[in-house]
Amino acid sequence: MSYEVNGQTVEHDEEGYITNLNDWSKELAEVIAKQEEIEMTDEHWAVVNFLRDYYEEYQIAPAVRVLIKAIKKQMGPEIGNNKYMYELFPYGPAKQACKIAGLPKPTGCV
Amino acid sequence: MEDGIKKFLYVNRKAPYGTIYALEALEVVLIGAAFDQDVSLAFLDDGVFQLTKGQNTDGIGVKNFSPTFRALGDYDVNKLYVERESLEERGLTEDDLQEIMYEDEDDDWAEKPSIRIISRAEMADLMHDQDVILSF
Numbered sequence: 001m002s003y004e005v006n007g008q009t010v011e012h013d014e015e016g017y018i019t020n021l022n023d024w025s026k027e028l029a030e031v032i033a034k035q036e037e038i039e040m041t042d043e044h045w046a047v048v049n050f051l052r053d054y055y056e057e058y059q060i061a062p063a064v065r066v067l068i069k070a071i072k073k074q075m076g077p078e079i080g081n082n083k084y085m086y087e088l089f090p091y092g093p094a095k096q097a098c099k100i101a102g103l104p105k106p107t108g109c110v
Numbered sequence: 111m112e113d114g115i116k117k118f119l120y121v122n123r124k125a126p127y128g129t130i131y132a133l134e135a136l137e138v139v140l141i142g143a144a145f146d147q148d149v150s151l152a153f154l155d156d157g158v159f160q161l162t163k164g165q166n167t168d169g170i171g172v173k174n175f176s177p178t179f180r181a182l183g184d185y186d187v188n189k190l191y192v193e194r195e196s197l198e199e200r201g202l203t204e205d206d207l208q209e210i211m212y213e214d215e216d217d218d219w220a221e222k223p224s225i226r227i228i229s230r231a232e233m234a235d236l237m238h239d240q241d242v243i244l245s246f
Contacts, residue, residue, distance in 0.1 A: 054181075057177060057180075057181075058177050058178050058180060058181035059173065059174070059175055059177045059178050060140070060178050060181060062181070062184065063140070063143070063144065063185070065144070066181075066184045066185060069184070070184065107137055107140045107141060
């Protein structure tokens with residue numbers, strides 16, 4: 001199973017999470033988002049970039065409540081709340097945004 | 111103590127690499143954090159090596175997960191007890207451990223250290239106080 005980006009093939013698992021984290025690119029993120037039926041806006045990118053920074057620093061994808069709390073702190077309560085985050089990523093902010101961000105499925109997500 | 115909240119202690123006795131115990135323990139802590147219990151971690155015997163700073167796993171081909179301990183504060187896990195005798199027996203001091211901070215919600219989000227060095231006797235008391243102890 002794989003995504004096609006600029007003629008390159010990027011392997012992913014049965015749920016769509018990419019196998020090699022180094023394969024990620026912004027173009028790939030757009031491809032995954034499209035498959036998830038998400039139109040990437042600045043707010044989507046802010047969440048994706050936050051997740052990538054978090055992973056870089058702590059080597060884990062944060063749980064959804066940790067993500068929302070951190071987004072609230074960083075970008076304010078208008079964005080950092082459950083309702084808005086689920087509007088951005090209807091299938092779960094952590095689960096779906098991590099997939100687009102090229103990270104593993106969050107720890108504790110089933 | 112509020113109803114339904116139990117005191118959980120995760121006991122870490124093994125070195126970070128070579129077995130899966132340390133990483134699995136940390137994953138259980140992160141998953142278990144969703145249940146809003148009163149969580150503490152204990153590090154003794156070779157488990158104290160889990161918290162050493164400057165870990166580099168390039169030579170053994172596994173992920174260096176030591177940075178993940180610094181995320182525990184985000185999960186409201188901020189009591190990491192390290193046994194002094196275990197450090198001393200291995201020629202380590204508190205300075206060999208990485209700095210792990212958390213923000214205290216009840217004190218205007220002041221940054222405070224999560225690691226507390228305690229004696230073997232205090233460790234025994236800590237264990238005695240728990241409702242649930244999980245050993246790794």
